[in-house]
Amino acid sequence: MTDTILEVRDLRTSFFTENFEVKAVDGVNFSVPKGKTLGVVGESGSGKSITSLSILRLIQNPGKVVGGQVLFKGEDLLEKSEAQMRKIRGNKISMIFQEPMTSLNPVYTVGQQIGEAFQIHEKLNKKESIKRSVRC
Known part of the structure; x- marks a missing residue:
């Protein structure tokens, strides 16, 4: 097994308009x-953010990862299906956004928002997931 957990090789992401390609x-x-x-x-x-979003395959239209490799534990994330990525994101690899006001929803508690990852990836119910997030 390799000692490298994440390797990004020649990553290229662009945004497309009707007439132009903007290389981000x-x-x-x-x-x-x-x-x-x-x-x-x-x-x-x-x-910086586009690189991180590209690694997690969260780029939205009109953006697109147009080349390169993102090797996570030796597997290329750019070759994974969307269903496979949903199992990896938030479970094996995550992104912590810089601005909490754009990341956290003030309508819900932090425990509810962190607990959502436990509900999805560890199949905990709502009450168990909130308890687990408080422990973390």
Whole structure:
């Protein structure tokens, strides 16, 4: 087994208009060894969020990952079906958004929102999932 948990190779993501292709991520490469953390820094609009969203295959139209590989535990996430990605996202790999006001819904408690991942991936009921999220 490899010591690299995540390897991104030549990742390319573009946004398409009727007349143009805008390259948002163009040839990004990095690897993250098991047990290590990678910080991605850059000015606003430099592609940090688009890179992260591309890794998780959360790019929405008119955007599209147009090339590269995203190897998570040796498997290319870009080749997975959407059903396979739903099982991986939030269970094996997640993204923590920078702005909590755009990530968390103020109508629900934090426990309810974190508990949703336990309901989906560990098949806990609502009450059990909230208890579990409080423990975390």
